[in-house]
Amino acid sequence: MSTGTVPAEAGVPGRPARPQFDKRYLAPVLVTVVLVVGQVTFGFLESWSRTFLAIATAIAFELALGRLFFGKWPHLASAYVSGISVGMLVRSPLFWPYALCSAISITSKYVLRSNNQHIWNPSNFGIVAMLVLASDTVAGLSVQWGNNLLPMVIVWGFGAAIIHAVGRFHITLTYVVSFLVLAVLRAAWTGHPVLSEVAPITGPMYQLFIFFMITDPRTTVRPVWGQSLVAFLVAAVEAVLRVYEFVYAPFYALFVVGPAALLLEHALARRRAVAAAPAAATAVSK
Amino acid sequence: MRRLARPLVALLFLGMLATPYLMRRYGSHAAAGVDARAKYGFHLAESSAAAGLRFTHEGPTLDPKLTHIMPQVASMGAAVSVVDVDRDGRQDVYVTNSREGSTNRFYRNRGDGTFEEIAEQLGIADVNQPATGVSMGAVWGDYDNDGYEDLLLYRWGRQELYRNNAGGSFTRVEQADTLPAWANINTAVWLDYDRDGLLDVFLGGYYSEKLNLWRLADTKIMPESFEYANNGGRKYLYRNLGGGRFEEVSERVGLSSTRWALAAVAADLRGTGYPDIFIANDYGVSELFVNDGGRFREAGRQTGVGYAPKSGMNASVGDVFNAGRFAIYVSNISEEGILLQGNNLWVPTDAGGPLVRYENMATSMGVALGGWSFGAQFGDLNNDGLLDIYLVNGYVSASREESYWYDFAKVAGGHEVVISDARNWPSMGERSLGGYQPKKVWINDGAGRFVDVAPMVGVTDRHDGRSVALADLSNRGVLDVLVANQRGPLLLYRNDVAPGRHWVAFALEGGCDGDPGDTRCTNRSAIGAQVTLHWNGQRQVQEVSGGSGFCSQNQRALHFGLGESDAIEKAVIRWPSGKVDEIVRPAAGRVHMVKETV
DSSP states (O other): OOOOOOOOOOOOTTSOOOOOOOGGGHHHHHHHHHHHHHHHHHOOSSOHHHHHHHHHHHHHHHHHHHHHHHSSOOOSHHHHHHHHHHHHHEEOSSSHHHHHHHHHHHHHHHHSEETTEEOSOHHHHHHHHHHHHOTTTOEEOOOOSTTSSHHHHHHHHHHHHHHHHTTOHHHHHHHHHHHHHHHHHHHHHHOOOHHHHHGGGGSHHHHHIIIIITTOGGGSOSSHHHHHHHHHHHHHHHHHHHHTTOTTHHHHHHHHHHHHHHHHHHHHHHHHHHHHHHHHHHHHHO | OHHHHHHHHHHHHHHHHHHHHHHHHHSOOOOSSSOHHHHHSEEEEEOHHHHTOOOBOOOOOOOGGGGGGHHHHTOOOOOEEEEOTTSSSSOEEEEOOOSTTOOOEEEEEOSSSOEEEOHHHHTOSOOOBTTTEEEEEEEEEOTTOSSSOEEEEEEEEOOEEEEEOTTSOEEEOGGGGGSOSSEEEEEEEEEOTTOSSSOEEEEEESSOTTOOTTSOSSSOOSOSOSSSOOOSOOEEEEEEEETTEEEEOTTTTTOOOOSEEEEEEEEOSSSSSSOEEEEEEETBOOEEEEEETTEEEEOHHHHTOSSSOBBOOOBEEEOTTSSSSOEEEEOOBEETTTEEOOOEEEEEOSSOSSSOOEEEOHHHHTOSOOSBEEEEEEEOTTOSSSOEEEEEEOSBOOOSSOBOHHHHHHHHTSOHHHHTOGGGSOOOTTOBBSOSOOOEEEEEOSSSOEEEOHHHHTOOOOSOEEEEEEEOTTSSSSOEEEEEETTSBOEEEEEEEOTTOEEEEEEEEOSOOSSSOOTTSOOTTOTTOEEEEEETTEEEEEEOOSOBBTTEEOOSSEEEEEETOOOEEEEEEEOTTSOEEEEESOOSSSEEEEEOOO
């Protein structure tokens, strides 16, 4: 997960500028609310110490690599969200997977890049890497929001409001609608009860996935219609993986579809630039 | 420098990705292909057939509405408990069965390494009928202080107390009709919670007592949540009034919960003299009911054990550090890449006092990952003076090719409206769920780590283990291992300990004689009595238990390994009556029979 880089609004000329809330803090605030509500209400963390370890590692790597690569201290909102997400989504009785997952997540941002942009959502990459490479010691979050709807409704409501505020609600909505439709189709295909196919989306793992991972501004394509298409494709690939019984299908689907979409967008942009270059040269020569 | 940064960080990145593999490759493992007796001090040989223990557990068949997930909902009932039924000094074995119409078995120890099956003769065989329900487990305690261990049989159905008639037969205790007429009990322990010299009994429900699992009105019988369920069975505490009469007092003494209890253990965890009750709950956090002079209060969160909900399936206590204090072992579920709850080893971290603080040290001590874990017991298997852990596991072993894990995880993560209704669970068919798992025999290295030596010492079975009981079945000074497997055979692992490893045991008998009891004496079974052994600069505490592990009960006598030293400084016996006895320099290599003086 990462956060958007939305600058604070400028003040009206002639009036003293009102202090504006930096929207980069919206995602950290939301994910912190999810963490605190989940832990205080249900005690859903493996332990506070593991989550703190994940956050501290993510921040430390972000500081070190940001300074090393760009010569300045980076804004830490993104690393904080990545660390806290790892702390919540990774399940292991050991400590080191939390640190390693955070370290891999942040480092992937600096190593795996295209067009000077990282192409994998950091925590998505880290979690998939751990699920694949360290499956003997790592699993994903599998708990629920207790026994009643209220905490789930609060997180859904609060999350939707924040995602709407940063202009990315269409991504979440497209994914959710796609998931539900595909769940019905899967149920028809497998013969399993519809509710059993819908069940996963009611858990907090999906809320973290829906609000933080697939909406990450740094790793989504630019056009709004393209973002919605990618959200649908993530849901579609996930549906296929679910037919083949991949427990952590959404992570794998985003791992595949997200970078593929970005790389395609970059390739198309390069092609347009190449096509535009001779035309521009011709115009200049006239 | 920045030019070099990218390749260097890329290398670092590759190193990080390779780390899990390298840790697996070069992590510490017990050495294979060695002489187990020489290296680890013991070897276990599966000897059930030679001993005459020929028994295979059969599971129940519940309401047809549950047929599609029957292996999952009818996955318990294999239990084993140890008792010296006729006071002949030899440990006998009782095993439960769970198919409707099947019989439980009682194996009387002949003393020559073999057993004879006499359950029918004793009147405790034909106890699994549709009208009364089927067995889940059994615990033994001398409720009437006549010197003979009586039997509490707990079932999904009617609970039953049988009086032991001097070891020759059993009679159903009619006055015990106050026991739940119908409840789905999965754990029971004898304890004297008010220290009046009479054994009381705790019963923990799993499915709600409102359900008759053979005649369901609907399919809404499943937990309302995989980790926060509160719609399980209620708890019962029956106070022994004497004369075979019991009074249900759970609400009155503060012992109420409707979590899904699978295991409980009673022990004096705080040094108050009163037994506390620890409950390992499926689908939720564990509960610790601390006993303040006969009144209980739940202190899970204050003590640290009430966080991080898991799937508790075992509760046993052991002094793993030889520090004179009990750690608590709780088994949970671990499946690679799917669900890694990890087992809990709750170790007391404070200096003692009115409320113990616990820290889960299972990971650092190497006893966290045990598959779909069920029963476990502490015992010094190699007589080195340190308590080891024997753990069984495996949930449903059916098809070796097809797994139910995906569908299980899909629904288990869903909301209450989905998970709580069995109709929403996909059909299991012949698929396995956490099946064919290797067992764990963790030996304590004395430096804070346990090492799994199961295959090296001869434990290679892959049955769906449920219940483990430890007992010295041949009075040789070693702990043998009995394992009850769900829909599988009863196993006896006969222990062969290397020479030069010493031991001592204490068979305690409380001073109360007949009922009503007396606060000045201890129940005849001595349940709750503690022995602290001091030797070779070490001390280890053990407590006589009225049931521990998962649906099991070890031998009554307390067995201590001593290692190479046979010089014992003293044994301090603290009786529930408050009396303290001290045996100075007890001889090693024998069972000390100690009766409380009144």
